[in-house]
Amino acid sequence: xxxxxxxxxxxxxxxxxxxxxxxxxxxxxxxxxxxxxxxxxxxxxxxxxxxxxxxxxxxxxxxxxxxxxxxxxxxxxxxxxxxxxxxxxxxxxxxxxxxxxxxxxxxxxxxxxxxxxxxxxxxxxxxxxxxxxxxxxxxxxxxxxxxxxxxxxxxxxxxxxxxxxxxxxxxxxxxxxxxxxxxxxxxxxxxxxxxxxxxxxxxxxxxxxxxxxxxxxxxxxxxxxxxxxxxxxxxxxxxxxxxxxxxxxxxxxxxxxxxxxxxxxxxxxxxxxxxxxxxxxxxxxxxxxxxxxxxxxxxxxxxxxxxxxxxxxxxxxxxxxxxxxxxxxxxxxxxxxxxxxxxxxxxxxxxxxxxxxxxxxxxxxxxxxxxxxxxxxxxxxxxxxxxx
Amino acid sequence: xxxxxxxxxxxxxxxxxxxxxxxxxxxxxxxxxxxxxxxxxxxxxxxxxxxxxxxxxxxxxxxxxxxxxxxxxxxxxxxxxxxxxxxxxxxxxxxxxxxxxxxxxxxxxxxxxxxxxxxxxxxxxxxxxxxxxxxxxxxxxxxxxxxxxxxxxxxxxxxxxxxxxxxxxxxxxxxxxxxxxxxxxxxxxxxxxxxxxxxxxxxxxxxxxxxxxxxxxxxxxxxxxxxxxxxxxxxxxxxxxxxxxxxxxxxxxxxxxxxxxxxxxxxxxxxxxxxxxxxxxxxxxxxxxxxxxxxxxxxxxxxxxxxxxxxxxxxxxxxxxxxxxxxxxxxxxxxxxxxxxxxxxxxxxxxxxxxxxxxxxxxxxxxxxxxxxxxxxxxxxxxxxxxxxxxxxxxxxxxxxxxxx
Numbered sequence: 001x002x003x004x005x006x007x008x009x010x011x012x013x014x015x016x017x018x019x020x021x022x023x024x025x026x027x028x029x030x031x032x033x034x035x036x037x038x039x040x041x042x043x044x045x046x047x048x049x050x051x052x053x054x055x056x057x058x059x060x061x062x063x064x065x066x067x068x069x070x071x072x073x074x075x076x077x078x079x080x081x082x083x084x085x086x087x088x089x090x091x092x093x094x095x096x097x098x099x100x101x102x103x104x105x106x107x108x109x110x111x112x113x114x115x116x117x118x119x120x121x122x123x124x125x126x127x128x129x130x131x132x133x134x135x136x137x138x139x140x141x142x143x144x145x146x147x148x149x150x151x152x153x154x155x156x157x158x159x160x161x162x163x164x165x166x167x168x169x170x171x172x173x174x175x176x177x178x179x180x181x182x183x184x185x186x187x188x189x190x191x192x193x194x195x196x197x198x199x200x201x202x203x204x205x206x207x208x209x210x211x212x213x214x215x216x217x218x219x220x221x222x223x224x225x226x227x228x229x230x231x232x233x234x235x236x237x238x239x240x241x242x243x244x245x246x247x248x249x250x251x252x253x254x255x256x257x258x259x260x261x262x263x264x265x266x267x268x269x270x271x272x273x274x275x276x277x278x279x280x281x282x283x284x285x286x287x288x289x290x291x292x293x294x295x296x297x298x299x300x301x302x303x304x305x306x307x308x309x310x311x312x313x314x315x316x317x318x319x320x321x322x323x324x325x326x327x328x329x330x331x332x333x334x335x336x337x338x339x340x341x342x343x344x345x346x347x348x349x350x351x352x353x354x355x356x357x358x359x360x361x362x363x364x365x366x367x368x369x370x371x372x373x374x375x376x377x378x379x380x381x382x383x384x385x386x387x388x
Numbered sequence: 389x390x391x392x393x394x395x396x397x398x399x400x401x402x403x404x405x406x407x408x409x410x411x412x413x414x415x416x417x418x419x420x421x422x423x424x425x426x427x428x429x430x431x432x433x434x435x436x437x438x439x440x441x442x443x444x445x446x447x448x449x450x451x452x453x454x455x456x457x458x459x460x461x462x463x464x465x466x467x468x469x470x471x472x473x474x475x476x477x478x479x480x481x482x483x484x485x486x487x488x489x490x491x492x493x494x495x496x497x498x499x500x501x502x503x504x505x506x507x508x509x510x511x512x513x514x515x516x517x518x519x520x521x522x523x524x525x526x527x528x529x530x531x532x533x534x535x536x537x538x539x540x541x542x543x544x545x546x547x548x549x550x551x552x553x554x555x556x557x558x559x560x561x562x563x564x565x566x567x568x569x570x571x572x573x574x575x576x577x578x579x580x581x582x583x584x585x586x587x588x589x590x591x592x593x594x595x596x597x598x599x600x601x602x603x604x605x606x607x608x609x610x611x612x613x614x615x616x617x618x619x620x621x622x623x624x625x626x627x628x629x630x631x632x633x634x635x636x637x638x639x640x641x642x643x644x645x646x647x648x649x650x651x652x653x654x655x656x657x658x659x660x661x662x663x664x665x666x667x668x669x670x671x672x673x674x675x676x677x678x679x680x681x682x683x684x685x686x687x688x689x690x691x692x693x694x695x696x697x698x699x700x701x702x703x704x705x706x707x708x709x710x711x712x713x714x715x716x717x718x719x720x721x722x723x724x725x726x727x728x729x730x731x732x733x734x735x736x737x738x739x740x741x742x743x744x745x746x747x748x749x750x751x752x753x754x755x756x757x758x759x760x761x762x763x764x765x766x767x768x769x770x771x772x773x774x775x776x777x778x779x780x781x782x783x784x785x786x787x788x789x790x791x792x793x
Binding site for chain 2: 122
């Protein structure tokens with residue numbers, strides 16, 4: 001397949017100036033998004049996934065933040081270098097974004113109609129009347145009952161789920177090529193989460209747009225993503241197709257994440273968790289940033305000669321890890337065809353080549369899944385009735 | 389069909405609870421503020437002052453509203469109207485009509501009002517040429533001579549600059565205490581106090597609104613830019629605010645009034661140009677708080693230009709504290725003008741102002757004239773108090789912790 005990627009992020013570095021020195025929440029991040037693909041960016045809070053997504057649209061508050069280096073190519077334009085005027089045409093029209101908190105992502109002083117129409121009229125040269133028509137149509141598309149009446153309402157008159165639908169309608173009203181969804185379901189309760197994701201997937205199929213899905217919810221990833229990039233402490237540590245990531249996770253962090261997801265039927269007592277906490281971006285550890293929490297490195301150190309290991313003392317415990325993990329930062333290498341990882345302990349890592357993670361993959365939609373989605377859609381409609 | 393009707397019924401049952409919520413946020417704030425009797429009294433008094441300011445020549449005028457002299461009908465009061473008088477009356481009339489046109493959105497009504505005002509003022513300035521005042525006693529003399537067959541006078545039949553030269557009485561010098569013909573008495577030049585007070589409403593209204601308008605305008609621009617861009621802009625802006633905040637307004641006013649010709653517009657400009665620092669701080673703080681919110685990010689992410697982000701999305705959300713500070717600012721401006729006039733500076737000598745009447749309450753011979761201190765003092769007090777009441781009510785209504793919603 002020789003399709004051109006829609007968005008290419010190349011060696012992106014973002015820095016924030018703080019009173020206690022510069023911190024760098026995003027380092028050497030590379031990512032490709034192809035048209036019609038859903039790419040999930042996964043990681044714990046503070047790993048840099050939101051900053052990555054914000055820097056695509058140049059929404060990082062500046063000062064204190066700035067893009068140090070790297071390219072973000074949309075078609076053939078480099079977004080960080082684009083003049084502000086050109087950038088405004090990209091925002092909303094080519095790349096749209098929806099935010100985590102639907103309670104605050106709508107302006108409380110305007111009706112939702114006013115807010116959608118403003119964006120529509122900015123990017124599509126239509127009359128006010130036509131713009132209201134488009135707004136009404138996009139509200140209908142996201143499954144809001146009685147859209148004409150809803151256009152006249154203020155955000156505080158709606159529930160969280162409805163607001164997130166409105167936010168999606170607003171983002172999609174100008175038919176963007178790429179939608180950045182920054183934890184679109186985190187602030188919603190579980191039943192509404194399922195509806196919103198189903199809606200996003202449906203709209204994605206209908207319009208053929210690409211979605212960059214930022215999330216820490218692996219369930220969401222498993223159900224929606226085509227390609228998964230796992231971020232840990234400012235770096236991408238593993239990239240693979242969604243099937244690969246869930247079947248054969250290679251990076252110890254990804255393995256840890258998957259082990260800490262509760263499974264039905266697996267009654268094993270306590271749920272496993274990754275020990276320790278995400279390091280503070282101002283004091284990242286040397287070498288591989290995951291080594292203080294890495295179980296794989298500890299296991300390897302137990303059987304390795306003493307001169308290849310290093311002792312680490314923390315308040316809680318004392319343990320040994322491999323020396324290489326504390327000294328050499330692993331690059332992202334293609335350890336298996338179509339599977340990139342950044343860990344010294346992955347099999348044949350040393351022999352693999354450093355390369356850019358480019359994966360033009362779509363998940364297979366089985367007949368079963370489609371049926372399940374249809375069933376889901378029925379549930380959604382029933383729930384919608386309740387919500388209204 | 390049946391499910392639809394069930395749905396509709398379900399919605400209807402929810403509806404009554406929502407009626408209260410069917411307002412924009414700002415409208416609900418105004419509604420809450422208006423619910424207090426103190427605010428209503430304040431607004432009532434301000435409305436009275438505004439009414440007096442608009443219709444002053446019809447309320448207090450030496451020239452009769454309608455008169456028949458030697459068999460000829462005329463309306464000397466209307467003939468002597470100035471361009472400003474005309475504009476105010478037309479503005480009031482159009483305001484009444486526009487408020488009645490409930491179908492038009494508020495924004496369009498505001499544009500219409502601005503348009504009418506913008507058209508009327510130059511037109512009247514060009515077209516209305518009142519005759520030079522020959523003598524305020526003209527119609528009193530005519531009546532005395534018995535040539536007036538019928539006359540409808542203004543409720544207060546004296547103009548503010550009418551020195552009652554025809555009623556000069558060596559044995560009973562001005563100022564005269566309140567009497568049946570001069571309800572609030574007269575001041576030292578013989579001007580009727582009530583008439584002066586009615587005409588002084590204009591200065592009280594305009595000095596408050598124009599100087600506060602200037603202050604709020606500068607405050608929004610400077611504070612908005614500081615809050616939105618933060619960083620170095622904020623740093624420089626705050627130093628500018630500190631510099632302007634350190635200027636003692638009253639001394640600046642005194643110095644300018646002593647150095648230049650007395651001019652009310654200069655007073656307004658100085659009060660406005662030195663008074664914006666508080667507004668700028670408020671706007672800055674609000675913008676700093678709001679710029680990190682998702683809806684601002686969403687507005688930028690939608691590709692809206694900076695102008696729209698700043699003034700359409702941030703400003704209305706930051707308006708609340710500005711409204712409060714503006715209503716206190718109006719009160720402060722009125723007080724400043726009164727202080728200046730009391731000191732005998734600021735306004736031209738013949739301008740009708742409450743402060744000037746206060747100034748006259750201490751006679752040249754050292755006597756104290758109570759009515760010259762009490763009535764204008766009461767007017768100043770009530771006006772300032774009213775604006776403070778309104779400001780206070782707005783502040784409470786804006787405080788979400790006190791708001792039941």
